[in-house]
Amino acid sequence: MTILVVDDDIRINELLCDIFSVEGYETISAFDGEQALKKLEKNKNIDLIVLDVMMPEFDGWEVLKYVKDNTDCKVLMLTALSDEKSEVKAIRSGADDYVAKPFKRAVLLERAKRLIQESAKEKSRRYECEGLVLSVMEHKVYINGKEVKMTAKEYNLLHLLMKNSSIVLSRETILDKIWGYVYDGNDRTIDTHIKMLRHSIGDYSDKIRTVRGVGYSFEGEVKVI
Numbered sequence: 123m124t125i126l127v128v129d130d131d132i133r134i135n136e137l138l139c140d141i142f143s144v145e146g147y148e149t150i151s152a153f154d155g156e157q158a159l160k161k162l163e164k165n166k167n168i169d170l171i172v173l174d175v176m177m178p179e180f181d182g183w184e185v186l187k188y189v190k191d192n193t194d195c196k197v198l199m200l201t202a203l204s205d206e207k208s209e210v211k212a213i214r215s216g217a218d219d220y221v222a223k224p225f226k227r228a229v230l231l232e233r234a235k236r237l238i239q240e241s242a243k244e245k246s247r248r249y250e251c252e253g254l255v256l257s258v259m260e261h262k263v264y265i266n267g268k269e270v271k272m273t274a275k276e277y278n279l280l281h282l283l284m285k286n287s288s289i290v291l292s293r294e295t296i297l298d299k300i301w302g303y304v305y306d307g308n309d310r311t312i313d314t315h316i317k318m319l320r321h322s323i324g325d326y327s328d329k330i331r332t333v334r335g336v337g338y339s340f341e342g343e344v345k346v347i
Contacts, residue, residue, distance in 0.1 A: 123238050124148045124167055128158040128185065129174040129200070134223075138172060138200075141227060142234070155180025159188060168195055169241045170234060173217075175201040175208070183215060190216035192299050194244060196237040200225065249284040251342045254326045256284055265323065272322040275300065275315050280323070283330060283340035292337040312338075 125147050129135040132153070139149040150165060152158040156179035162168065171189060175182035182199065189195050199212045202223045212220045218240075219233050249256040253266040256277075263270045263280060272280075278300050282291065293312050301311075316338060320327035329342045 123169045123242070124150065124165065125234070125238075126150045126152060126158065126161055126165070126168045126171045126195075128152045128155070128171060128177070128182070130154055130177045131174070134174075141231065145231060145235075147238075154178045155182070155185045158185050162189070162193065162195070168193075169238050171195050171197045172200050172234065173197055175199065183211075186212075186215050186217060194241075196241050198234055198237055200230070248347045249281070250345045250347060251284065251287075251326070251329060251340075254323060254329070256281055263323070265326065270322055272319065273315075276319045276322055279315055279319050280340075283338065284344050287340045287342065287344040290333045290336055290339040294337075296337060 125142050127135055127138045127142070127149055128151075129138065130153050135151050135153060139151060142149050150161055150168070152161050154177050158171070158173070159180065162171075171185075173182050173185060173189075177185075180188075182201065186197055186199070189197055196218045197216070199217045199220045200223065201208065201220075209220050209222075218237050221230055221233060244258075246259045248258065255264040256262075257264070258281070261277065263272060263277060279296070282296065282299055296312050316330060316332075320330055323329075326342075329340055331339050331341045333339060
């Protein structure tokens with residue numbers, strides 16, 4: 123399990139990494155909001171983000187918004203802003219938990235472990251639509267029990283569409299979630315990858331509906347197991 127520690131205070135950042143490393147977690151450090159977003163782009167296997175609020179570049183609120191809009195990562199806010207108003211703001215903004223500084227090591231670890239367990243449970247999910255199955259844990263797709271070979275982008279597209287079945291996703295949303303905020307290419311690349319994905323899933327290609335001028339949606343009853 124991997125934890126991204128985001129805090130501009132070097133001493134606290136190192137302390138947090140030491141605390142989590144002793145417990146067997148892999149840690150990645152970022153010292154401002156911009157670094158945090160770049161680390162997220164490069165490391166798709168992050169299970170938990172321990173996020174400070176007061177930071178240079180992008181603050182914790184901006185990073186939190188990006189994370190919740192574009193990833194499935196759990197976020198534990200860790201900040202000196204211990205007033206009730208800040209805690210409520212964190213929860214309303216999508217934070218999964220909130221710990222005030224100075225923190226107690228045992229409490230921090232317990233809350234982090236709980237969020238990581240929830241993350242692991244979500245990663246074990248399977249999305250099924252008739253004979254089409256997407257296994258998150260295996261990072262594989264099956265049709266009638268036979269594995270379907272596809273690119274990473276095709277898999278990520280199908281995962282995003284099935285997870286949001288019957289919801290029309292705009293091209294902008296798809297670009298942000300699959301290609302990331304640093305992508306500066308043409309959004310027509312989505313159409314190319316959708317075409318490839320449809321080819322890969324064969325008889326289930328009609329489950330991916332084009333909404334002209336908007337984007338795409340997955341139409342079909344998806345069971346989450």
